[in-house]
Amino acid sequence: MPVVTLPDGNQRSFDHPVSVADVALAIGPGLAKAALAGCVDGRLVDTSYVIAVDASLALITERDPQGLEIIRHSTAHLLAHAVKSLFPTAQVTIGPVIEDGFYYDFAFERPFHPEDLERIEAKMKALVKADIPLSREVMEPAAAVAFFQAQGEHYKAKIIEDIPRDQALSLYRQDDFVDLCRGPHVPSTGKLKAFKLTKVAGAYWRGDSQNEMLQRIYGTAWANKQQLDDYLQRLAEAERRDHRRIGTELNLFSVQEAAGGGLVFWHPHGARMRRVIEQFWYTMHERAGYELLYTPHIANLALWKTSGHADFYAESMYEPMEDEHQSFQLKPMNCPFHVLVYKDRLRSYRDLPLRWAEMGTVYRREMSGALHGLMRVRGFTQDDAHIFCREDQIEGEILRILELTLGVLRAFGFEDFDINLSTRPDKAVGSAAIWEHATQALTAALEKKGLAFAIDAGGGAFYGPKIDIKIRDAIGRQWQCSTVQLDFNLPERFDMEYVAEDNSRQRPIMIHRALLGSLERFFGVLIEHYAGVFPLWLAPVQVAVLTITDRQDAYARALQARLQKQGLRAAIDLRNEKIGFKIREHTLQRIPYLLIVGDREEETHTVAVRTRSGEDWGSMNLDELIVRLEPERVPQTHFVLED
Structure with a gap:
């Protein structure tokens, strides 16, 4: 009868074969409730997996990296279950785990809309509340093909047809939904506590542009609501920092x-x-x-054959260009x-x-x-x-x-x-x-x-x-x-x-x-x-000189010339606009320092300095400002070569 060795070296002996869930319960009810899967002799398995001989066992909970991956994989199945419940004619294809979440590809006669995602997510939550058990079944490939074809799941049947015929397949059932998967999965849908559907995108079947276009629903899943909220906040911050939007705003x-x-x-x-x-x-x-x-940017095809790129990297290279008796290709490296x-x-x-x-x-x-x-x-x-x-x-x-x-x-x-x-x-x-x-x-x-x-x-x-x-x-x-x-x-x-x-x-x-x-x-x-707020040494415009009235135009031009002579990237704004408008506009452009000049500044040969964060440095002469900015004008390096 099996002796189960735990990660801390302790052993549990049983007089009959036991499931991973049985071992967890023997250790304590809290662990039994928390267990999502097990790792038996280095292999991840469901909690229903039966241990019949001596083995090592690590119980997987939501705190383990593998636990989070199992949660995400199971949530992908939950998504497919919800879609099939709401849209019975939709066909399921594949639904892998990705960084921070999962996706599932569907074939459906019309595009999914935002309101569809809301309905799907609500259905997923209802399935979680029902706490539906997940069970693993084993089926031969031919029987599995027939099973999915009978359900109208032609994509699943195609996937199975590409699997070696001598390999038995595992399927997972949750209520009336069955999916092909090697597992493992959570014991029941009630373990899936925190998820969010994020977007829909197009995706070609098997990633080939020659194939039909499917619809890919993306989602994220976490161990608890706090982790989900933190992630969604990071996602919103990432959207705010999107380089495409900021690149357009700053004209980069x-x-x-x-x-x-x-x-x-x-x-x-x-x-x-x-x-x-x-x-x-x-x-x-x-x-x-x-x-x-x-x-050069191109080379004879023979060079890429010698290097091996023409054989091993051809898919990432552009087609050769013919020139007299030679073929040239753009360099990929x-x-x-x-x-x-x-x-x-x-x-x-x-x-x-x-x-x-x-x-x-x-x-x-x-x-x-x-x-x-x-x-x-x-x-x-x-x-x-x-x-x-x-x-x-x-x-x-x-x-x-x-x-x-x-x-x-x-x-x-x-x-x-x-x-x-x-x-x-x-x-x-x-x-x-x-x-x-x-x-x-x-x-x-x-x-x-x-x-x-x-x-x-x-x-x-x-x-x-x-x-x-x-x-x-x-x-x-x-x-x-x-x-x-x-x-x-x-x-x-x-x-x-x-x-x-x-x-x-x-x-x-x-x-x-x-x-x-x-x-x-x-x-x-x-x-x-x-987020576009670059340090001074990197900023495309480091200083902007803003006039209050057109009486300061000549003084502003002279200031700009002096700044540029000192190597600063300086802009000038002589437009007939209110100074508040100019300050707001150049602040939105993330310019590090704004130099405001009016009659008083011209008379005293000074500038009123304001930072992009809104800090007021007061009035100072230009030489004083240049000295004060000097440390920020060069990157900070501590570069010492090893002997």
């Missing part, structure tokens, strides 16, 4: 559909900010010992170009490391449905760099990269990082020995920097281990920007060599590295992080 950029979509047009104010970002980036890289490269520069001459061990950086624009073929403002585009600029080094130099170079990366990100106002180290996958190029050495070097560099990190076992690219750094913005969202990847593949493909100290020919180690990721996407993150 646009994505012109007339040009095909997914292509960014930088307006004057946005272009100013881009130039500031790039200049800072160049300065930091020069201080870090990098040389700058500029490479900068890496092979930097390799060609390396191979332009024979390198010695004394030349290494070589650190080359480029703001290189690349092009990716993206489906129109995947495009999203600056976050997902077809043409973007990568802040790329590649380091070519010896194997014994890896750790030192990673230390330098980490120092530069964190220095740059902190200068932009990011202080909270999540770091992952991804190790060798099952299919990989390069020897196990070099993978082990490289992974140890990455680990040592992270530890020497005192950085906490998680291991993503087997999550490395096939060509080498990597470090990914995610930043958290002002409202706690994670953004993947920085990455450091070791590459044993391209040096082999391009037959890269250097002359070693013993005159033998050796392969260099290639390190791919990006700090910001994509300039466009990082700009979008910056907009949302600051």
